[in-house]
Amino acid sequence: MIQHANFVTAALLGVLWALPAAAGPVVGHERVVFNTDAGDIVFAFYPEVAPQTVRQFLRLVSYEVYDHFHFHRLEPGFVLQLAAHHNRTPPLTPEQLKLIHPLNLEPSDIKHRAGVLSLARADANPDSGETSFSILLGDAPHLDGKYTVFGVVERGMDVVHELARVPTHANKEPVVRLEVKKAMVVGSREQLATVSVQPARPVPVPSHYNSSAASSPGVFPMRIEVALVVLVMIAISVGCSLLWNRLPPRVLASLVLMIVLVGGFLLLILFMPLAHSSSTFALGVFLGLLGLFRLMSSFETPPG
């Protein structure tokens, strides 16, 4: 009986010991607060999972590197991404720039889920993360293990959602600048209690951006643009046909090349959004552009 009780006690202790590990990675003491137009976001970090990235992030925040960064990419349900330091306005000081260096990938088992902070990097180089990172807005299992997860939104996910409600251009860029006005390190969760954290509020957006056209990059918003380009092609073609007998062949050939150029531009407009769905397709677009430029180098070539 006693033996049985000991076994149960040991099993319970074992479960209790294992619980923190099952609950998630250990969160460090430090917090960082991002002050934005939509309110304040509080980040907590995983120093045991990504020690190098966390240390560097805290260091950069303490040197005010992240002040005036902005979110340049917004894909609802996927990510809200902070632009890299090259795009900071005003530019970083030389002293601040010296602090920045590429970070090695710190892979982990932590899943890319809503609220997770994931360090951005070049696709071709896993060890190229520097300053840009994403706040996940939804599950993204295809990123798991490939990007350094270094923290999580502890408070202010409602602020993140307010930011994510801002309409975007077709290129996923928010229509208004979503700036980090101030970023600061708070030593611990207890100290955070002394800081006034701003609640969520809507981001002011000009009324003309609130139409659905601004946020839907589908084919229909392109209609006017495509029509404009086709109009130019038709105008050149009509000009060619009207002047067919009066112009020398070299000039006519150049006018035809102009139509090809405009047509190539039209294809770029149409295919650019699709290129992201397939890298092979993207390669086709790139080679097509090279072919177009090669063709243009024989534009109005003199006879002989």
Added chain:
Amino acid sequence: VSANTLQVQSPITPSSAGRVTTAVAAKRPPKLYFVNAIVDYTVIGVASIVTFILLRSIHGPERDQVIWTTGAALLWVCNWPHFAATSYRLYHSPHNIMQYPVTALGIPWLILAAVVASIASPDLIAPCFVKILLIWSPYHFSGQTLGISLIYARRAGFKITPRERFALSAFIYGTFISQTVRSEVLPAGNDYYGIHYLGLGLPAWSIQAANIWMWVGGIAFLLFVIRWCMKNNRMLPPIVLLPAITQYVWFVHSSDQRSFQEFVPFFHSAQYLLIAWSVQLKEKMDLQGIRPSLRYVLTETGRWGGLNILIGAVIFWMVPRLMAESGMQLSFALGIVTAAIQIHHFFVDGVIWKLKNKNVASPLMVNIEDLVGSPAVQEARA
């Protein structure tokens, strides 16, 4: 004025740079340099390579305020005038305009249409317009590099066969493709004067493929050069290879050196201006029957240079600000105008070096002595 009838088809763009045929060249072999070894080597590549080494060893890779300010100052005296010089060469004479009417009179309207469309559609057409510029620009750099290499090869008496030209082109354009592919692998894109454009999202393996293409071309051309040296029992002047090596430094070796990258357009413009300046002085001298003299070189250099600085300032500085006065965002206006002028430049540059004038003797083979008037030149002219 030389009475020789000439066929000048030596462009800075490469389409026919290998086919210079001049009666003068047959009489008096062209000198190797436009000015002299020091000036030509400096402008064509040594200055940019030394700058790269200095910035890497002393300054570091980042583009800080000092670099940015210096780069901005150089825009006024070199980058912008180089665009102005292209337009000046085509448009200053009705004779030139009528040789290439579609380029001179049709292309500006097409580009204007693209500007209007970009303003009307800042989210869709403007990023594509910028994208065209950003990929076409290094392609154009490569064309100039190849053209300059071919000019110096011609001057050095190195007759380039189609196979050799293919190998050289593969290397030079390979540096451009390698650089462009590296940036286009990233789908996130970047900003150009606040106009956000997306990357293409090319496959990662395309970087390796581009590098292999570049190196195979480079090694093949080097083997051709070695064969030429052995066959002719003399060394090929290094300046023939310098443009290609310089472009390799610009596009491949310094790709992570943002401080140096700020100056690459300046060095490209300086190369361009050296040759455009030589051609301008030679053409005017021949057309107007001006005697070679140092005084002529100085006065014409001042006039032509001053005019190009002025035109450059008007088109790049004033026009965007006038557009901004009408309520457009200044950075957007700067981006669109800069893109438009550069794309126009790519077209115009493709034809101006093929301009023909029966009264002008081989301007791309000119040397400073032809302009200043050394005793040997005076004797030849007599």
